[in-house]
Amino acid sequence: MKRRTYRRRPEFESLESMVLLSGIAAAEHEHHAAAAMVATKPVREALISLSGTASGTYRSGRAAGSPYTFTGKGTVSPLGRATVSGSLQLAVSAPTGQITVATRHGKIFASLSTSGLGAPVFYSITGGTGRFAGATGHGAGDLNIVQGHGKGPAHGRFTITF
Numbered sequence: 681m682k683r684r685t686y687r688r689r690p691e692f693e694s695l696e697s698m699v700l701l702s703g704i705a706a707a708e709h710e711h712h713a714a715a716a717m718v719a720t721k722p723v724r725e726a727l728i729s730l731s732g733t734a735s736g737t738y739r740s741g742r743a744a745g746s747p748y749t750f751t752g753k754g755t756v757s758p759l760g761r762a763t764v765s766g767s768l769q770l771a772v773s774a775p776t777g778q779i780t781v782a783t784r785h786g787k788i789f790a791s792l793s794t795s796g797l798g799a800p801v802f803y804s805i806t807g808g809t810g811r812f813a814g815a816t817g818h819g820a821g822d823l824n825i826v827q828g829h830g831k832g833p834a835h836g837r838f839t840i841t842f
Contacts, residue, residue, distance in 0.1 A: 728788065728805060728817040730781070730842035732756035734764040738825060740834040745771035748825070750838050759783045759812075764840065768792055768823070779803065779840075786810020797825060801840070 736752020751765040760783055768777035777792040787810065790803040801823045808815040821842040828836035 726812070726815050728758065728812070728815050729819055730756055730759075730788075730803070730817070730821075732759075732762075733839060733841045734762065734781075735837065735839040736764070738834075738836060738838045745769075747777065748834075748838075752838065752840075754840075756781055756842060759785075759788070766792065768794070770797065786812040788812050788815055794823070797823075803842070 732755050734752045734754025734756060736750060738748050738750035740746045740748045747767045747769040749765075749767045751763070753761070753763050756762045756764070759781060763782045764779060765782070766777055766779035769775060775794050775796060779790050779792055781788045781790070786808055788805055788808040790805045792801055792803055794801045800820045802820050803818060805815050805817040807813070819842060821840055824839045824841075826837045827834060
C-alpha cells in the first residue's frame with residue numbers, strides 16, 4: 681500500500697497593509713512581549729483616536745430641557761469591548777455633554793459637543809484611569825437616537841459611532 685504524501689508550503693501575510701490604530705496598541709504589544717514579572721504601567725500622555733460603535737438605551741427626564749442620559753456596550757478601538765455611558769444636554773444653544781468609555785483596563789473620559797440631533801458629535805478626551813491615565817485626543821462621530829413610544833420621560837435606543 682502506498683503512503684500518502686502531503687506537500688505543505690508556508691504562507692506569509694503581508695504587513696504592508698496593516699495600520700497601527702494608536703500608540704495604545706504598540707504599548708499593549710510591548711507589554712505582552714515583556715517578561716511576566718514586569719508590572720503594567722499606565723500609558724502617559726497617549727494620543728488616542730476612537731473608532732467603533734456602541735449602542736444601548738437612553739432616557740430623558742419629564743421636565744423640558746432635561747439632559748439625555750445613555751448607557752450601552754460595544755467595541756471601540758483601540759480599547760476593545762467597552763461600556764459607554766454619559767449625558768448630553770440638547771435644550772441649549774450649544775449642546776454639550778460628557779461620555780465615559782470603560783474597559784477592564786481603565787476608563788477614558790471625554791467631553792461632547794454638537795449643534796443638535798442629526799449633526800456630528802465632536803469629542804475631546806479629557807483624561808482617563810488605569811492604563812489610560814493621561815490620555816488625550818479628539819475626533820468626531822455620529823449619535824443616532826430612536827425615540828421609544830408611550831407616556832412619561834423620553835426614552836429609547838441610541839447608537840454612537842466614532
